[in-house]
Amino acid sequence: MEQVIGRLLQIGVLLAALVVLVGGALILAQHGGTATSYAVFQGEPEFLRSIGSIVRGAFALNSLALTQLGLLLLIATPIVRVAFTLGAFALQRDRTYVVVTTIVLVLLLYGFLYGKA
């Protein structure tokens, strides 16, 4: 079971890396020549900060949103792993660890979906 989960997550990371690679190549093609600096923190624009607008932007083939979608997929990967682990404990009817894993999953989803800590 753990081996299958490990395999699935490797595929998840590779998928995320692929999306980031395509998005990154598009960024360089479109903005490669412009000057850049990260010395001053400004925060990302609104459309790169919420899941809905990132997905919409990515489907509109906006290079920044597409790359951000890849990063979003990557952040989701460990969360999916925890969800699978929850399933494995449920199959074993291990009630204690179903509860423990649910706590971890709820905390992760709270941060991921609402961005509050």
Add this chain to the structure above:
Amino acid sequence: MTTLTFALLIAGGSVTAGMLGALTGLGGGIIVVPMLTLLFHVDLRYAVGASLVSVIATSSGAAAAYVREGYTNVRVGILLEVATTVGALVGAAVSGFIPTSALAILFGCVLLFTAIRSLQPRAEHELLTTPDKWAKRWRLDSTYPTADGLQHYSVQRVPVGFSLMFVAGILSALLGIGSGIIKVLAMDQMMRLPFKVSTTTSNFMIGVTAAASAGVYLHRGYIDPVLSFPVMLGVLAGALLGARILGRANTKLLRQLFTVVVVVMAAEMLYKGFTGGL
């Protein structure tokens, strides 16, 4: 600097960081943030966001390529995840209120601690089979494969390990690192898990811990796609490459080289922290 030059330079540095991290077993995350802030003058918040993303990539992806199955103690991992996840969310909540200079000093201290730990020899300690109240209640004792067949081990001092994991979670969110060193310290030294079980379980946990704060930081605008893509792809490629040459490389020499790099970065971080230059 143009975006293209910037991305290429950062990708190159990240490949090196990922490779060193995989070869020394210390993880690349600890040198990504100092590289970005000290060498490329990236604001600490952007650097933390990009670094966390690369930590997730190596933990969930590349590491699985050389982590042998059958070692991870999933119960220990998920129980301690409660502490690291809460720690990471607390860290993410307070990070906005801590001055950058204080974070730089904290980072310097963690780097120094890493250097000290990396020089200490890694000896496999004796396994204990004395039952522990907490380990029994949470059914944490397990077995792992050795040359002589399955070996039973008993888990000790669960509350101490749990508390250390809370600290590991906070540091992960504040500094953008995997906190693998502290996780292994807690499991190997405090909870007396076999070394291989500690490292693989730590790896299982690192991605989850990093995802907790990275999710929050994405909404807060710390994760920049232009900066993060060369970091993520570079560290991932470096880690995969490192895992491939692991058997052939002179890891002792690399460890010493890594330690020197870490000490130099620690000094620079402490200096910048105390002079307010970061």
